[in-house]
Amino acid sequence: MKTVIVGSKNPVKVNATRIAFESVFANESFTVEGLSAASGVNDQPFGEDETYQGALNRATNSQAKQPEADFWVGIESGIDDQLDTLEVFNWIVILSHEGLQGRAKSGSYLVPQTVSQLVKQGQELADACFKIFGDKTNKTEGGLVAYLTGGALDRTHFYVPAIQLALAAIIHPELYQSSTTEPQRRSA
Template identity: 30%
Template sequence: MKVVLGSTSDSKIQILKDTLQPMSRQNLEISGVEVASGVADQPLDETTTIQGAINRAKNALSKTQGYDFAVGLEGGLHDVVNMGYFLICAAAIYDKTNHLSLGIGGKLQLPVEVSSRVKAGEQFGVVIREYEQKHQTDPQALLLIQALISREKAFKQAIQNAYLAYKNKHHFSQFSSAS
């Protein structure tokens, strides 16, 4: 099975391979291609994050040939009332028949300090790495921080959910023409 990812990130390609290989039970050929997400570099709501994943999948498929489907991955933040920002990861699978399947990973809450600084306009990537430096001696905090930085678990969940929907797409046909 040939899959194209709407990103050239080695870590995202590896996450996709590690997630899809056991689920598909097929030999996978995964390539990455640089595409635009069409959304802000730091999506600050769930809708924008999802749209970024969809755009990446559609742009990847339109830019290549010979692939069974394309995957778009987008990480962003979502503000939950009275709780601050949560990390959200979305995966979109788009195929040659214009079928779109979507998966969303579990949301992980940002520490209050990080969330407040993002709300004030700072970039999450910078803020979380500064936060990591401040908490080098706290192993529990480092587990949370690493999960927020790598996004591996959230992306894996999103990919699993999108692939399950894709393999069962006859149950979701009314959504296949989503934008």
């Protein structure tokens, strides 16, 4: 049985990771555990770079805390300007004990103007959502995406495809080679 460490105790992120690993590696068994791992970025990451860095830091810090695991996963949710509002997206970084790194960005969705205005005034997305919608957008459950889609898509299933895509470089390292023909390895 392989061990996967998620750099968050958020049950949504842990469950999404479990679903993704079990679907990609259908013939293997996994223990998936969450732990607190610092993102090293703002509580509300803004933009691609900061969000990606948060995911990378969570994966790297998870590895430092539990080096005996087989995989370490960093999931970071971020926001960015998009047209006249904000968009929400996630970066996923997966490190393997072989030294491989997989990464992928989720799809994105637009934030309602009322929420966007509060975020632009300095509130975290989760706090702004709570202020507007109450507990209907709890980030450890369905989240804003579930509220906006009438429950058709929740946070768990919003993360799963990006985690699966990040695993592509782990499954097929030969396809993700650098110009030196070595499999893509994470930098030290």
